[in-house]
Amino acid sequence: MAREMIRQGGRTARIQKEVHQATRALLAEIERGELTVPMIAERAGVPPSTIYRRWGDLAQLLADVAVERLRPIADPDDTGTLAGDLDAFVVQYAEEMSSPVGRRLLRDVLADGETDTSATKCCRFTYDHLEVIAGRALCRGEAGFDVGQAIDRVFAPIVYHILFGDRDVGPEFCRQLLTTVEFGGLRAAA
Amino acid sequence: MAREMIRQGGRTARIQKEVHQATRALLAEIERGELTVPMIAERAGVPPSTIYRRWGDLAQLLADVAVERLRPIADPDDTGTLAGDLDAFVVQYAEEMSSPVGRRLLRDVLADGETDTSATKCCRFTYDHLEVIAGRALCRGEAGFDVGQAIDRVFAPIVYHILFGDRDVGPEFCRQLLTTVEFGGLRAAA
DNA sequence: AACGCTAACGCAAATAATTTGCATTTAGTC
DNA sequence: GACTAAATGCAAATTATTTGCGTTAGCGTT
Structure with a gap:
């Protein structure tokens, strides 16, 4: 905007x-x-x-609209376990973002060259969602995880492949990425 | 184009x-x-x-120009060891791509909505470069590595943070990402 | 080396998008 | 309720984009 x-x-x-x-x-x-x-x-x-x-211009309007559509309307589903929450969130994220609509939204957000507040906002949504999931796990007495690490190891690869279109990001791929996240530590700085 | x-x-x-x-x-x-x-x-x-x-239109021209500028002119530097080759390549990649010019090129490539051949080409450059480095390591008798895994664990996070502008990608960060790559196996399918 | 075929080009007119000045409306404040 | 500046609507001016058509030139064939 x-x-x-x-x-x-x-x-x-x-x-x-x-x-x-x-x-x-x-x-x-x-x-x-x-x-x-x-x-x-x-x-x-x-x-x-x-x-x-x-x-x-059109690009900035589209970026503005895209951010609103990417803004989550509710907290991530609570499945009862950290593993379940993460699995559900990641698989749904990949599915939505890799759809034609999702890809376009992602590109619209990134195309706004003026201020990259659109992109930053958008990436904050993911971060906040993961914070909620991590907080929930700690409340349950489960192990926590590093949100920054989850972004690097799971969400970044998903977004990368969606943007560059060089491979599919189905549930199997998402779950494979999830296995690389380390659990147990308290939330550490990214 | x-x-x-x-x-x-x-x-x-x-x-x-x-x-x-x-x-x-x-x-x-x-x-x-x-x-x-x-x-x-x-x-x-x-x-x-x-x-x-x-x-x-302008977007497609810019994407075309950007792809040419991102096209590597030579093989990655040969430092004598796999660790050295990877370190040099990754750090240089992050530095170039995170500069104002690099960020713009990256966005121009992704903004081309018509055909995403630009983006795919561009991501292939990285893949090919890593293939060269991996091949070299095997020739030396060193351990190889999975190129797809290196993209997921190292390059994807770098590109993600550059695009969304949510954190710096200095040499320290790159090297930390590099430590998560597994060496030893032959090249496996991505 | 000349020939034909057609992609690619240059030019200019037509169309569409974007910018801008100015008068008017209206949200926020006192 | 009055004031002030932001936001809007309108229309003219500017600029960008599309398109038709005649010409040039790359490339394969002879």
């Missing part, structure tokens, strides 16, 4: 909502390469200049 | 060279967001329509 929002209420918020909604709807209907700002503007019922003024 | 080149010689090749050169020169002078196709066309001495016809 071009800049942080200052006004939160009324018209400003409504326009943001409608532009986001129009963008999502159009992304579901047409190819990414066909999408244009005037197209979104018409669907949202606002003049194109409003979009350019608020978001700068 | 929009499509595979059919003609290799003469004018076609010269225009490709001049457009690439103009793009590189302009990228060094101005911000990525300021760069436009007509600007490149003028510098290269060709009409903009030629660029649009051959590359489709």
Whole structure:
């Protein structure tokens, strides 16, 4: 996004909502390469200049929309055990991100060249989710794990292969990566 | 790139060279967001329509240029030992890719939404380089290593942190990642 | 070395996207 | 309720992109 929002209420918020909604709807209907700002503007019922003024360009708008879609709506599922929580989260993450929609979201987030706050936010979601899972394990009296290490050993390879398209990231691959995570220590600094 | 080149010689090749050169020169002078196709066309001495016809749009041209710049010009340095070869390659890779120029190249390659051949090519460079290093080690009588595993455990985390901008990837971090690679086995399938 | 075929090109007109100035609306504050 | 600056709508100006068409030139064939 071009800049942080200052006004939160009324018209400003409504326009943001409608532009986001129009963008999502159009992304579901047409190819990414066909999408244009005037197209979104018409669907949202606002003049194109409003979009350019608020978001700068299409890439930044798409990044903004993508971050919202990647933002988790709830805590990760609680399966009762650390191993179960991690397995469920990782497999679901890989499945969502490797889908055509997920890949596009990932790329949209990274394509925003202006401020890389989009990318950083997005990667924080994963970090926070893992923190919740780790905290839960400690509460249960289970061993903890290093969140930074889990990112490096499990999520980074998954994202790498999705982005570069050089191999599939099915459940088997995810579980193999999971076996390399070391459990037992308290949370150490990354 | 929009499509595979059919003609290799003469004018076609010269225009490709001049457009690439103009793009590189302009990228060094101005911000990525300021760069436009007509600007490149003028510098290269060709009409903009030629660029649009051959590359489709700016993103695809930038991806094409980025792939060329990421293409290694020589085999990785031979330091005499596998550990030395890997250390040198990884540290240099992280340094180059985490620089502002490297980050931009990486993002340009990934931003090309049309065909992800750019990204796949680019990731193949790393794979091939590691194959050379592994082959060399075997020739010396040293232990080999699994190239796929090295990508997952070392390069993927480096690229992840560069792209998402959530931490630095200095030599210490690279060397720590390197310690997780298992040596000894012959090359196994990824 | 000349010939034919067609990809690739240059040019310019047509279309579409982006920027910008200015008047108006409105969210947030006192 | 009045004030102030952010945010918007509108329309003109600018810039980028697409497209039709005639020309050039690479490449295979003879």
